[in-house]
Amino acid sequence: MLKMRILEARRWLSRSFSNILHSEPLRVCVVGSGPAGCYTAEKMLKARQEAQVDIIDRLPTPFGLVRSGVAPDHPETKIVVNQFSRVAQHERCSFFGNVTLGSSISLAELRKLYHVVVLAYGAESDRSLGIPGENLKGILSAREFVWWYNGHPDGRNLDPDLKSTDTAVIFGQGNVALDVARILLRPTTELATTDIASHALATLEESSIRVVYLVGRRGPAQAACTAKELREVLGIHNLDISIQESDLLLTPADEEELKNNRIHRRIFELLSKAATSRPRHAGQRQLRFVFFRKPDSFLESKDSTGHVSGVRIEKTVLKGVGPGKQIAVGTGEFEDIKCGMVLKSIGYKSVPVDGLPFDHKKGIVPNERGRVLSDTSDTAVLEEGLYVCGWLKRGPTGIVATNLYCAEETVSSILEDLEKGVLISSTAVPKSGRDGLLKLLHDRNVRIVSFNDWEKIDSEERRLGSLRNKPREKLATWNELLTATSKGIDNFKR
Amino acid sequence: MLNLNSRLARVGVSIAKHLCTRDYTYTRGARNYCLKPSFQKNSFTNLYKGAMFGKHNFLSTFSNNTTEGGSEEKETISVTFVDKDGEEKLLQVPIGMSMLEAAHENDIDLEGACEASLACSTCHVIVMDVEYYNKLEDPTDEENDMLDLAFGLTETSRLGCQVIATPELDGVRLAIHAATRNFAVDGYVPKPH
Numbered sequence: 124m125l126k127m128r129i130l131e132a133r134r135w136l137s138r139s140f141s142n143i144l145h146s147e148p149l150r151v152c153v154v155g156s157g158p159a160g161c162y163t164a165e166k167m168l169k170a171r172q173e174a175q176v177d178i179i180d181r182l183p184t185p186f187g188l189v190r191s192g193v194a195p196d197h198p199e200t201k202i203v204v205n206q207f208s209r210v211a212q213h214e215r216c217s218f219f220g221n222v223t224l225g226s227s228i229s230l231a232e233l234r235k236l237y238h239v240v241v242l243a244y245g246a247e248s249d250r251s252l253g254i255p256g257e258n259l260k261g262i263l264s265a266r267e268f269v270w271w272y273n274g275h276p277d278g279r280n281l282d283p284d285l286k287s288t289d290t291a292v293i294f295g296q297g298n299v300a301l302d303v304a305r306i307l308l309r310p311t312t313e314l315a316t317t318d319i320a321s322h323a324l325a326t327l328e329e330s331s332i333r334v335v336y337l338v339g340r341r342g343p344a345q346a347a348c349t350a351k352e353l354r355e356v357l358g359i360h361n362l363d364i365s366i367q368e369s370d371l372l373l374t375p376a377d378e379e380e381l382k383n384n385r386i387h388r389r390i391f392e393l394l395s396k397a398a399t400s401r402p403r404h405a406g407q408r409q410l411r412f413v414f415f416r417k418p419d420s421f422l423e424s425k426d427s428t429g430h431v432s433g434v435r436i437e438k439t440v441l442k443g444v445g446p447g448k449q450i451a452v453g454t455g456e457f458e459d460i461k462c463g464m465v466l467k468s469i470g471y472k473s474v475p476v477d478g479l480p481f482d483h484k485k486g487i488v489p490n491e492r493g494r495v496l497s498d499t500s501d502t503a504v505l506e507e508g509l510y511v512c513g514w515l516k517r518g519p520t521g522i523v524a525t526n527l528y529c530a531e532e533t534v535s536s537i538l539e540d541l542e543k544g545v546l547i548s549s550t551a552v553p554k555s556g557r558d559g560l561l562k563l564l565h566d567r568n569v570r571i572v573s574f575n576d577w578e579k580i581d582s583e584e585r586r587l588g589s590l591r592n593k594p595r596e597k598l599a600t601w602n603e604l605l606t607a608t609s610k611g612i613d614n615f616k617r
Numbered sequence: 618m619l620n621l622n623s624r625l626a627r628v629g630v631s632i633a634k635h636l637c638t639r640d641y642t643y644t645r646g647a648r649n650y651c652l653k654p655s656f657q658k659n660s661f662t663n664l665y666k667g668a669m670f671g672k673h674n675f676l677s678t679f680s681n682n683t684t685e686g687g688s689e690e691k692e693t694i695s696v697t698f699v700d701k702d703g704e705e706k707l708l709q710v711p712i713g714m715s716m717l718e719a720a721h722e723n724d725i726d727l728e729g730a731c732e733a734s735l736a737c738s739t740c741h742v743i744v745m746d747v748e749y750y751n752k753l754e755d756p757t758d759e760e761n762d763m764l765d766l767a768f769g770l771t772e773t774s775r776l777g778c779q780v781i782a783t784p785e786l787d788g789v790r791l792a793i794h795a796a797t798r799n800f801a802v803d804g805y806v807p808k809p810h
Contacts, residue, residue, distance in 0.1 A: 199731055199735065200731065202734055202736065203730040203731060205732065350761070350765055351759070386765045389761070389762075389765060522766055523730065523737060524730060524737050524738060524766065527730070528768055
């Protein structure tokens with residue numbers, strides 16, 4: 124009874140409070156300026172006139188994976204940055220780049236400064252296979268490779284060796300795997316007019332890789348890619364595609380799966396068509412789809428340089444584990460593929476920061492529709508004012524637009540909490556928000572990159588690009604990026 | 618009020634007419650997938666400027682275009698949008714204009730992340746009457762690739778940027794999918810490797 128009264132009083136308080144709020148801004152901080160962060164900021168600005176949103180990002184450049192994940196030959200997918208730029212330039216929104224959660228500022232400090240903190244910093248690490256030989260030279264995660272060709276400043280020094288081998292094996296058959304395969308196999312003359320990093324283009328131009336294997340645990344009815352990406356890789360000029368026709372035989376369980384899944388059905392059709400009707404281009408570059416195989420171990424080259432020389436894979440069969448769901452299990456039959464390069468495209472992984480509850484098993488922050496929970500148990504309580512969106516919330520899957528719906532969900536949770544008074548104790552107190560953040564960062568000598576600064580980087584990149592018939596030439600080192608922001612200012616030194 | 622709305626819509630139409638002649642080829646080009654998307658397609662981008670947060674767009678496009686002259690009448694059709702909350706809005710859409718453009722010109726909350734370059738599915742609309750759906754040309758492979766990823770896909774789903782106003786479509790009703798309600802059910806989750 125008492126509880127009810129308290130709740131009612133809280134509700135009343137919050138309602139009368141939200142009337143007052145119009146003069147007192149609702150301070151919101153979004154960590155991460157990729158699709159999840161930008162959509163969250165957009166929805167928040169739209170929903171609440173009194174919301175003042177600050178977006179921080181550890182890079183000097185905004186837009187997260189739209190810049191460093193989307194492949195250079197997919198410019199149309201990057202058009203969404205127009206919309207994200209309008210969000211960042213909104214009068215009640217600010218972008219602060221080069222600010223790292225966990226080192227420039229702690230999570231506890233952010234929560235003190237803002238009424239609402241939304242973490243949308245994605246997944247900057249990789250799942251590992253956990254099999255012997257995984258640390259051999261020549262084995263990279265697809266994420267590192269993508270960062271490298273997309274000019275991410277932390278991928279600048281990867282320097283993959285594409286000259287000592289003619290064969291690369293990619294584990295995984297999702298869109299990232301297809302992107303990576305396409306970049307390795309597509310004629311470099313076609314890549315030269317994209318915004319691919321010039322260091323990557325130069326390396327690819329000298330690449331000796333002619334054969335790429337795409338290895339998946341399950342079959343063509345379960346492939347995790349989407350049709351656009353598959354159609355694209357199948358359409359590469361002079362590329363010989365190989366798919367075992369025997370892999371295309373469907374079991375009743377497969378047929379049941381396909382019946383209920385339009386994407387998988389269309390993917391299967393594309394693969395079947397490619398397997399049967401594709402003319403062979405002997406002597407050209409080859410893409411080999413390998414289904415029903417899982418990685419077992421990596422083989423080391425005999426010259427004891429610690430370099431990978433092949434992969435051992437195990438044949439699998441599918442086992443039903445519930446309606447419409449089949450998993451791959453090993454059969455004990457093994458085979459080897461010789462290769463000098465391996466790219467693991469088996470999933471990104473989020474990394475927690477100090478003071479953030481984290482579900483290490485799922486690799487996400489425990490949450491209820493975006494509300495951060497104190498732990499994964501049934502007795503978990505809400506972390507007041509702390510929310511999560513994007514890959515950190517639901518794991519590293521989906522496309523740009525998935526984050527639109529993800530952000531809608533998180534923002535509706537925030538609005539619900541504001542309405543119900545869950546956030547009352549924190550919103551009742553004015554918070555210093557942006558001013559407090561700027562003061563703290565100033566005291567720590569953090570060089571903030573504003574959206575204006577980013578626009579300087581942007582125009583410099585476009586200028587450099589226009590000299591080479593590219594839409595932009597990405598500045599791919601921290602130094603270049605920060606120097607570009609200070610163009611016109613003398614005496615700037617980092 | 619209703620009267621005012623439809624009048625406003627008509628003013629919108631005469632404005633749209635000019636925009637339309639300018640942007641029409643771009644949209645159609647996307648349909649054929651032969652166009653090279655570029656970040657410099659400013660005419661199209663400008664169309665969207667401000668549409669996100671306010672109604673200033675309406676006025677600014679107006680002032681931009683009155684100077685361009687020309688005022689011949691252009692045929693329009695009636696299109697009803699049913700938004701996420703079930704609210705209906707009747708528009709007059711000039712022949713040749715895409716439903717995405719029409720929605721944005723009239724402040725209807727329809728996303729258009731890739732600006733009609735067939736690289737996303739955020740302008741997903743559901744044609745509410747199957748008879749109208751059948752009047753449309755079949756979606757291309759490229760549109761189907763994007764529809765694969767649309768939330769709450771139905772048998773009569775299309776991308777708003779690919780549905781172009783034609784006389785046969787007069788009276789069509791288009792629903793915008795209520796995304797959040799069905800997030801967990803319809804959300805595209807690629808199967809793990």
